[in-house]
Amino acid sequence: MNKEVISTRQGISIMILFLIGTTLVAGGANKAQQDAWISISFAILMAIPLCFMYSRITTLLYGKNLFEIVEILFGRILGKIITILYTWYFFHIGSLVIRNITEFIQVVSFPDTPQPFVAIFMGLVVIYMIKSGIEGLGRWTEFVLPVVLFTLIIIIFLSAPKVNLMNLRPILYNGFKPVFQGAVSLIIFPFAETIVFTVVFSSLQNHRKSFKIYFVSILIAGLVIFSISIRNILVLGASSIGTLYFPSYSAVSLIDIGDFLQRIEVIVSVTLIVSSIAKLSVFLFATSLGIAQIFNLKNYTSIATPICLLMINLSIIIYGSTMEMFHWIERFLPYYSIPFQLIIPLCIWITAEIKGKSYNATSKNP
Template identity: 45%
Template structure:
């Protein structure tokens, strides 16, 4: 039996994975809507505040190279407490994956296949994610590395074609309703999508060097953030903040406006393609994190054994988690940040503190800091 931790992905692949993960459902759902025409400001503020957060994740990871957060939790907090926190994180990853899957299902149902049961589209994407997880993180990394070109290509082409539709005055007035809505938007954008990268601490045991987590997470956030800011600016300039507030999927409508010479039109399918690719990576990473977590908690040999039941459970959870799209939007924009921030900021802060204390104590007692 080949050991699981032998898998490695290089920094470029990891960085691309983080980037696509951030684009994931964000591009299609939109983010920071409470800030109206200032949503781009809210997103930039969220990126700025996400950087210290991911530096925290990176520090936890690089203190114990070759280990993921599940291992670190068990080293730092001991078997019992560590395993309880592990289960919490496995649940978080599992739940997040289910929610993204549901986003995908709702989007396909609303935009393309209103009469096909949503379960069908979710089952297919879920099945694909299961395949990816069974193939391992190396394959997901290489897949991302290849598909980022398609994503960037689509985004650039759509960006250029949208320029004639953009009305910069839609961005005015800046801060009309004060700073408070922008701060709300910042908090929302921090918890969805930027600090969701906490999931990567659960799978990145396979980076090349000690400095890798730092580099990968920070640059990934910046690159993904750039694309999210671009999408927000485009949507506001094309549609106007007022109109966006009426829509479930603003990007889809913004792109559907493109009509070049009555010939190049109905390009909104590109949004579906981008969402499918990005959503697939996000769901796969979440599923991988959840499977790894369960495997580590129950001391299984490897995560592949339980991937199938967990993937099916994820699809089931996605199917039953909301009654309808209204509930999904309410949860995503109203309650998600209060639910997710403990996993994204508070718990990692406590873990980092514990990690620091533990490694200092080891240093002073003469033993080398934990390795391997």
């Protein structure tokens, strides 16, 4: 099977859509209330050194994905164990992405539509993406990203008549603790979820551009999340945002420019769903590649369909309600994610710094 290759631009496109996908659906840094914009600013700054670590891992053993890297560094047995853990993590978060979108669609658009129907439709689209290969996903996101960004910018400007600048006050009324908590929650979801790109970036055309992709993507996606968050606060107010599951949708639903522009939230819903499909595709790709690595399969695309169906099944049974889903995300997701996003990657990075250069020298001169 020929090695798939994605360009730097395609890598940036995939990561930006990945970062803004479900973040705009579910919101972020709500604990900080009117100070959410401060939390987002801190989260962006905190994400940069974390993503330097991720990019460094892929650069030190270039051309290898995360699963191959851990077997090279830690041996076959421990490497397989780490691969199994990460494969589960990517599979689980992929299921959570599906549930986020199906809850969003059911709550705001089609309350009578069964969630499995929506999940299966999404699954078919994502399976097609993976069957097309990571190159196909790269080309698609490269085309879609400008449309998504343009739509979001226009929507922000259309919200201007509903803005109330007093909603940003008082600043730091509840102290710095909620701001810090909001920043940490944003690091975990979505910025540190980019650990999954240590799987994707084995396909990079130029491995030395890995950190550039991380850096540019975090800045652009962070700016989008920052702008949307500010808009939500100015339009809805902090007290209203705290009671809403999907504040971005609620803010857009208030746009009403005479008889010319109404129900514009439908366009926004489509935009958010498209972004989330990109995110789900990345997790399905990583999970399929992980399973292929565990069982020594040569072609990951052949197992994408059953894995996606299992993701859909898990997404349906994992939470009993929208409230339960958001409760788990807020209370348990940070503790669940830290080992996968920080502790294990830190161990991999340190080991790669020690062994990586000698491995590359050996591979060049066998």
